[in-house]
Amino acid sequence: xxxxxxxVGDEAGNTLKNESIMATFNIESFVHEKSxxxxxxxxxxxxxKVFKVDxxxxxxxxxxxxxxxxxxxxxxxxxxxxxxxxxxDQIVSALDDHFDPKPLEMVELWKFRQRTQKEAESITEFVAxxxxxxxxxxxxxxxxxxxxxxxxxxxxxxxxxARLIGEKDLTFEKAKQVAFSIxxxxxGVEILAQRxxxxxxxxxxxxxxxxxxx
Numbered sequence: 001x002x003x004x005x006x007x008v009g010d011e012a013g014n015t016l017k018n019e020s021i022m023a024t025f026n027i028e029s030f031v032h033e034k035s036x037x038x039x040x041x042x043x044x045x046x047x048x049k050v051f052k053v054d055x056x057x058x059x060x061x062x063x064x065x066x067x068x069x070x071x072x073x074x075x076x077x078x079x080x081x082x083x084x085x086x087x088x089d090q091i092v093s094a095l096d097d098h099f100d101p102k103p104l105e106m107v108e109l110w111k112f113r114q115r116t117q118k119e120a121e122s123i124t125e126f127v128a129x130x131x132x133x134x135x136x137x138x139x140x141x142x143x144x145x146x147x148x149x150x151x152x153x154x155x156x157x158x159x160x161x162a163r164l165i166g167e168k169d170l171t172f173e174k175a176k177q178v179a180f181s182i183x184x185x186x187x188g189v190e191i192l193a194q195r196x197x198x199x200x201x202x203x204x205x206x207x208x209x210x211x212x213x214x
Contacts, residue, residue, distance in 0.1 A: 024051075025047065025048070025051040025053060025061070027043065027044055027047050027065050029065065029066060029067025029068075029069070029070070030066050030067055030069075030070045031067070031069075032070075032099060036099065036100055037095050037096060037098075037099035037100050038096065038099075038100050041062075041092055041095070044062065044065065048061060058088045059084075059086075059087060059088040059091065060084075062088060062091060062092075063083055063084070063091070066095075070095070071083065073095070073098065074091065074094065074095060077094050077095075077098055078094060102136075103136040105136070105137065105138050108133070108136040108137050109137045111133060112130070112133045112134055112137050112146075112150060113150065115129060115130060115133050115150065115154060116153075116154035116155075116156070117154050117155055117156045118156075119156070121156075122183070123155075123176070123179050123180055123183050124180070126151070126154070126155075127151065127176055130147055130150055130151055130154075131147065134146065134147055144171065144172045145172075147172045148170065148171060148172040148175050151172065151175055151176070151179075152164045152165060152170075152175055155179065157182075157183075157186075159182075160178075160179050160182050160183070163178065163182065164178060164179065
């Protein structure tokens, strides 16, 4: 690893000496309850690149920083072979299959088809949920159309849904924009109605005036 050069000088600005301080590679151990394996190993690879870990040392560095729990899991997965006998890529692949197994496409597709907008769920939240659910459905070129269809048919608001169904050449992006606009207007109207109701209440039932005593 390359170090950081620090120049030490006196009060007059004269250079006295240059000191090289080695950058320290450090990353927390993998904990399955806190992160996915794929995200953690991606961060690990990024940190190794920043600190310029020698490619020949990547396997040993990974075995060290993954933590004892993950190392024990790896030993069980590879038995009777030892982790040290495997390459970096083989270790990552083995733990990929264990911690982040590939979802069953038909199960994920069924879950996606069942996903509708929940009560009190905003359109923004609903869109994010659909995009998350669609990741493992292998839609390919059908992705945008699949998202559009499930978005429109899964909306709770019947008026927005009817408006979108009547749109020509409707795309997923256009459907989102129209729905966002209507939701924003509806929210604004509701706020104004609540304020008007509050003003009317105050007009009809004014606060009693305090009596003055002489």
